[in-house]
Amino acid sequence: xFDRDIWQEIYxxxxxxxxxxxxxxxxxxxxxxILVLLLASVKGMQNGFTLQFNDxxxxxxxVRTGTxxxxxxxxEAGRRIQLTNDDIEYIKRSFPNDIEYISPRxxxxxxxxxxxxxxxxxxxxxxxxHQAIEKTIVNKGRFINTNDLINASKVAVIxxxxxxxxxxxxxxxxxxxxxxxxxxxxIGTFTDxxxxxxxxxxxxxxxxxxxxxxxxxxxxxxxxxxxxxxxxTEALAFSERLENVFKRRFxxxxxxxxxxxxxxxxxxxxxxxxxxxxxDIAVIIVGLLILLSGIVGIGNIMVFIIKERxxxxxxxxxxxxxxxxxxxxxxxxxxxxxxxxxxxxxxxxTGLLAAIGPSIKTxxxxxxxxxxxxxxxxxxxxxxxxxxxxxIPAMKASRVKxxxxxxDK
Amino acid sequence: MIQIKDLHKSYKMGxxxxxxxxxxxxxxxxxxxxxxxxxxxxxxxxxxNILGMLDSSDSGAxxxxxxxxxxxxxxxxxxxRNKFLGFVFQSFNLINYKSAxxxxxxxxxxxxxxxxxxxxxxxxxxxxxxxxxxAGHLPSELSGGQKQRVxxxxxxxxxxxxxxxxxxxGALDSKTSYEVMDLIQKINDAGNTILIVTHEPDIADMxxxxxxxxxxxxxxxxxxxxxxxEQYV
Numbered sequence: 001x002f003d004r005d006i007w008q009e010i011y012x013x014x015x016x017x018x019x020x021x022x023x024x025x026x027x028x029x030x031x032x033x034i035l036v037l038l039l040a041s042v043k044g045m046q047n048g049f050t051l052q053f054n055d056x057x058x059x060x061x062x063v064r065t066g067t068x069x070x071x072x073x074x075x076e077a078g079r080r081i082q083l084t085n086d087d088i089e090y091i092k093r094s095f096p097n098d099i100e101y102i103s104p105r106x107x108x109x110x111x112x113x114x115x116x117x118x119x120x121x122x123x124x125x126x127x128x129x130h131q132a133i134e135k136t137i138v139n140k141g142r143f144i145n146t147n148d149l150i151n152a153s154k155v156a157v158i159x160x161x162x163x164x165x166x167x168x169x170x171x172x173x174x175x176x177x178x179x180x181x182x183x184x185x186x187i188g189t190f191t192d193x194x195x196x197x198x199x200x201x202x203x204x205x206x207x208x209x210x211x212x213x214x215x216x217x218x219x220x221x222x223x224x225x226x227x228x229x230x231x232x233t234e235a236l237a238f239s240e241r242l243e244n245v246f247k248r249r250f251x252x253x254x255x256x257x258x259x260x261x262x263x264x265x266x267x268x269x270x271x272x273x274x275x276x277x278x279x280d281i282a283v284i285i286v287g288l289l290i291l292l293s294g295i296v297g298i299g300n301i302m303v304f305i306i307k308e309r310x311x312x313x314x315x316x317x318x319x320x321x322x323x324x325x326x327x328x329x330x331x332x333x334x335x336x337x338x339x340x341x342x343x344x345x346x347x348x349x350t351g352l353l354a355a356i357g358p359s360i361k362t363x364x365x366x367x368x369x370x371x372x373x374x375x376x377x378x379x380x381x382x383x384x385x386x387x388x389x390x391x392i393p394a395m396k397a398s399r400v401k402x403x404x405x406x407x408d409k
Numbered sequence: 410m411i412q413i414k415d416l417h418k419s420y421k422m423g424x425x426x427x428x429x430x431x432x433x434x435x436x437x438x439x440x441x442x443x444x445x446x447x448x449x450x451x452x453x454x455x456x457x458n459i460l461g462m463l464d465s466s467d468s469g470a471x472x473x474x475x476x477x478x479x480x481x482x483x484x485x486x487x488x489x490r491n492k493f494l495g496f497v498f499q500s501f502n503l504i505n506y507k508s509a510x511x512x513x514x515x516x517x518x519x520x521x522x523x524x525x526x527x528x529x530x531x532x533x534x535x536x537x538x539x540x541x542x543x544a545g546h547l548p549s550e551l552s553g554g555q556k557q558r559v560x561x562x563x564x565x566x567x568x569x570x571x572x573x574x575x576x577x578x579g580a581l582d583s584k585t586s587y588e589v590m591d592l593i594q595k596i597n598d599a600g601n602t603i604l605i606v607t608h609e610p611d612i613a614d615m616x617x618x619x620x621x622x623x624x625x626x627x628x629x630x631x632x633x634x635x636x637x638x639e640q641y642v
Contacts, residue, residue, distance in 0.1 A: 005518060012506045315502045318463065320491020320519040320567070322484045398483075403463040406498060 010333045013305060024301045025341030028294035028385070032342045032378055035287030036349035036370055042283055044360065044368030046276045059100065059230065060133055061239050062263040063087075063222040063246065072253035081250050081259050085210075085217040088127075091224065094245060098226050098238050103127035104219035106209050110179040112202070114166040121162060123179060123202045125209035126223075133223045134192075136203070141173045141188030144205050148187075152207040156184040159199035160191045179204075182212065232273070235266035291381070295338070295389045302334050302393035306400075313397055314405020323398035330397050334390025335383060342382035346375065410571060410602050411437040411460070416469035418455055429455045430466070431625035437571075437604065442597040442635070444613035445606045447622035454575065456622065457606045461494055461573050462486045474570045491519050495564030499576035501556040503548040509535060509559045510544040516567035534562040538592060554585035561592060565601075572596070572603040578612055584641075590615045591638035611636075 014021045050058070065081035088104055106125035111118060130136070131143045138157065148155050156177065163172045163186075172186040184204065192198035210216055226238050243262040244254070252259035306313070313326055350370055357368050418430040429452045437443055447453040458464035459471065462481060471478045473493055481489065495516075496502075503512045513531040522530070535541050538558040548556055557577060564572055574593070578586035590612060597603050597617075605616060613619050614636045621629035 004524065016506065311502065312504055315504065316515070316519075317487060318461070318490060318496045318502075319516040319563070320487050322487040322519070324484070325519065401463075403458050406463070406502065 006329065006332055009329055010336050013333055014337070017301075017305065020301055020304075021337060024294070024297045025337050025344075027297045028291065028338050028382070029341040029345030029348075031287065031291035031294040032345035032382065033349045034290050035284070036346060036353075036374070036378065037368075038283040038287055039280065039374060040349070040353050040357070040368035040370050041365075042276055042279045043370070044357075044365045045279070046272070047366040047368075049272045049276075050366075058265055058269065059225045059228050059235065060265050061224050061226060061242065063224075063242070064220075064261045064263065065250075066258045066261070068252055068256055068259035070253040070256045070259075072256065073251035075251060079259075081252065083219045083222060085206075085219065087246075087249075088219070088222060090249070091222070091242070095238070095242070098230075098241075100225040100227055101129035101132045102222065102224040103130035103133055104206050105130075105221040105223055106206055106218070107220045108209060108213070110202070112162070112166060113178045114172075114175065117166045117168070119162070119165050121200055121202050123156070123204050123209070125204045125206040127206060130203065130223065133225050136190045136192065138188045138190045140171075141186070143188055143190075144203060148205045149207050152211050153205060154182065154184045154208055155187045155205065157188040157190055157203040158186055159201050160189055161196060161199040162202060163189050232266055232270055235264065236270065239264040239266065288381075291385060295385045298334060298338055298386070298389040299392060302330060302390055303396065305333075306330065306393050306397045309397075310400055310405045313400045314402040317400065317402040318406060326398045326400075327394040330394035331387060331390040334393070335386030338386030338389060339379075339382050342378070342385070346378055350375065410439045410441075410474060411435075411604075412470070412472040413460075414470040416456075416459065416471065417467045418452075418459065418464075419467060429625050430459075433469070433625075433627060435620060435627060435630060437602060439602055440597070440600050441602055442594070442617045443604045444616035444619045445604060445622060446608060446610075446613050446619055448608065450624075451622040452625045453606050453622045457573055457575055457604070460571075460604065461496060462490050487519075491516060491567060493570045495567055495569035495572045497557070497560050497564050497572065497574035497577045499579035501548070501553075501560045501580070503556055503559060503563075505548050508545050508547055509540060509551065509562075512548070512559055513563045513566050516563060520567060530566055531562075534566045535559070537565070538562045552585075553581050554588055557581060557585075557589050558592060561589070561596070565596065570602065572601055574603065574605045576607055577605060578607070578609065583611075586612065587638045587641040591642050594635070594638055 063083065065083055068075070068077050068079045068081065071077045083104070085104065088102060091102060092099060103126045108123045108125070109120065110123045111120045126144065127149060128143060128145050131138070136143065139160070141157070143157055144155065147153070156179070158172060158177070166172070166177060167175065172189055175186050176183045177186055178184070179202075190199070206219065210218070226235060230238065239262050243260065246252075246260050246262070247254055247256070250260060316326065353369055360366060360368060413433055413435055416430050416433040417428075419426045419428040433456060445453045445456065455464065459466050462478060465481065476489075478489065504515070507515070510528065510531045513534055514527040517527040517530055532541060532544060535544050538561055540555060540558055540562070543551060543555060548559070551559065577593070578589055581589060593603060593605070594615060605612070607613055614633065615638050616633070617635050618632050619629070620627055
C-alpha cells in the first residue's frame with residue numbers, strides 16, 4: 001500500500017503546486033495550532049485556580065457550628081451548637097481511614113505587647129496537625145508540638161507581620177510576649193503564601209487557651225484533611241457522611257444549614273472543574289470549527305488538482321488503473337498534506353508551550369500545557385480530517401471517464 | 410482476434426438521439442495491421458473507443474481474444490484494458506512529470522509487476538523504439554516523434570493482444586509520421602495486431618487492410634498492398 005510510487009506521486013504533486021499546498025496546509029496547521037493553544041489556556045486556568053487554593057491543603061474540610069434554624073428531635077429552633085474536644089476524638093474514632101490530619105480551632109482576640117509595642121491580633125489555639133492543614137511554613141523555630149499540648153505550655157508561633165510589628169528588628173524566638181497580660185514564649189515564626197493577613201495570625205496550643213479561659217473543652221471549629229488518595233467523588237461522599245453523622249450527633253435537622261456547616265474544598269473544586277470542563281467543550285467546538293475551514297480548504301484544492309489532472313487520470317485509466325488506485329492516490333495526498341501541516345502546527349504549539357508555559361504564573365493562569373492524550377486525539381482528528389477532505393475529490397476522480405479525459409478538444 | 414457483430418451506438422443529445430454506429434460487422438485476425446478511415450463524424454473514433462473499452466455499445470457483440478466483452482464495471486474494464494490493450498494517442502498523453510522510462514513502466518505498475526522488473530522491461534521497450542539513452546528524460550525534453558515513440562513503447566510494455574492507435578501521426582510532420590509508421594510496421598512484422606484510426610490516405614496505405622467508415626456503417630473493407638514506410642525515412 002505504501003509503495004514508493006505513491007510517495008513519488010505525492011511528491012510530484014506537491015512540488016508542482018508549492019504555494020497552493022503551503023496555503024492550504026497552513027490553514028490546517030493554523031487550526032490545530034489554535035486548538036492546542038486554546039486547550040492549553042483552559043488547562044492554564046485550571047492550574048491557576050488550583051494554585052489559588054493551594055494555600056490551604058486542597059483536601060481540607062472545615063466543620064463549623066451556629067444556631068439551629070429548624071425545630072428537630074424535640075428541640076426548638078435557635079439552639080446553639082457547641083463543638084468540644086470530644087468531637088475531635090469522635091471523628092478520629094469514627095473515620096480512622098478517612099482522616100489525614102485533624103485539629104480544633106479556638107479563636108480569641110488578643111492584644112499583644114512586647115516592650116513598648118502593642119497590637120491586636122487573633123490567636124488560633126490549635127493542635128500540631130494544624131500546620132499540615134493550613135500548610136503553615138515555619139521559617140524560624142518550630143511549630144506547636146504534642147508536649148506543648150499535654151503541658152498546656154504558654155508558647156506561641158507568630159506570623160511574620162506580628163514579628164515585624166512587635167519586635168521590629170529583634171529576633172522574636174525565645175522572647176516573651178504578653179497576650180492580654182499573660183506572658184507567652186515565642187517558639188517560632190511563620191510565613192504564608194496566601195496573603196499578608198494570614199501572617200498577622202498567632203498560633204497557640206488548644207489546651208493552654210481552654211485552661212486559661214474557664215477550664216472548658218469548647219472549640220470553635222474543626223479543621224481536618226481527608227485521605228489525599230480520595231478523588232472528588234470519594235471526597236464529597238466523605239463530607240456528606242461526616243455531615244450526616246454530626247447532624248445526628250447534635251440532633252440537627254438534615255436540611256438545616258445553619259446549625260452545622262461542613263465546608264469542603266472539594267465542592268469548590270467540583271464547581272471549578274465543571275466550569276473548566278464546560279470551557280474545554282466550548283474550546284474544542286471552536287477549535288474544530290477552525291479546523292473545519294482548513295479541511296474545506298484542502299478539499300477545495302484537491303478538487304482543483306483533480307480537475308487539472310483529469311487528462312492524466314484518464315491516461316492512467318486507459319493504461320489499466322482501477323478506480324481504487326485513483327481514489328488511493330487522491331486520499332493519500334490529502335491525508336499526507338493534512339497530517340504533515342497539522343503536525344507542524346501541533347509541533348509549534350507544543351514547542352511554544354514547553355518554552356514559555358512554565359514561566360507563566362499569575363493569579364488565575366499558570367503553566368498552560370497539553371497532555372499526551374490531547375496530542376494523540378489531535379493526530380487522530382487530523383488523519384480523519386485528511387480522509388474527509390480527500391473523499392469527495394477522490395470519488396470525483398475515480399469517476400473520470402477516460403474517453404472524456406482523452407478527447408483532444 | 411477481434412470479432413464484432415452488429416454493433417450499435419447512439420448518443421443522447423438532449424431530446425435528440427444521435428445514431429453514430431449503425432450495425433458494424435468485422436473481424437480482425439491476429440497479426441493484422443488495420444487502418445480505420447473516415448471523415449469526422451463517421452463514427453471511427455466511437456468504434457475505437459468501444460474496441461478500447463473506454464465506451465460501451467448499445468447492442469451487438471464484441472469478442473476479444475475469445476473473451477466476450479460485456480457488462481463491464483469500471484474495475485473489470487480497467488483490468489481488461491490492462492491485459493488486452495495498448496493505447497497510442499494523437500497527443501501522446503505522456504505524464505509530464507514522469508521520465509520516459511517511468512511512463513513506459515506505468516502499465517506494468519498497474520499489472521503489479523515488481524519495481525525492478527518494471528524498470529528492466531521499460532528499458533527493453535525503450536531500446537526497441539530506439540530511445541534507450543533518453544530513458545531518464547522528461548517528455549518536455551523530447552521531440553514530438555520521440556514522445557510518440559515513448560507512447561508506443563508504453564503501449565507495448567504491457568504486452569497487449571491488440572494495439573489501438575488513434576491518429577498516431579496526427580500531431581506530427583510527414584517525415585516524423587513516416588518514422589513512427591516505420592516503427593509500427595516493424596512491430597506488426599513481429600506479429601502484433603494493430604488497429605490505426607486515421608484520416609490520412611498515405612498513412613492508411615502503409616497498413617495491410619483499410620476499413621472505410623461513413624455515417625456509422627462500413628462502406629469499404631479491402632486488403633491492400635502495404636507501402637513500406639522505410640523508403641521515406
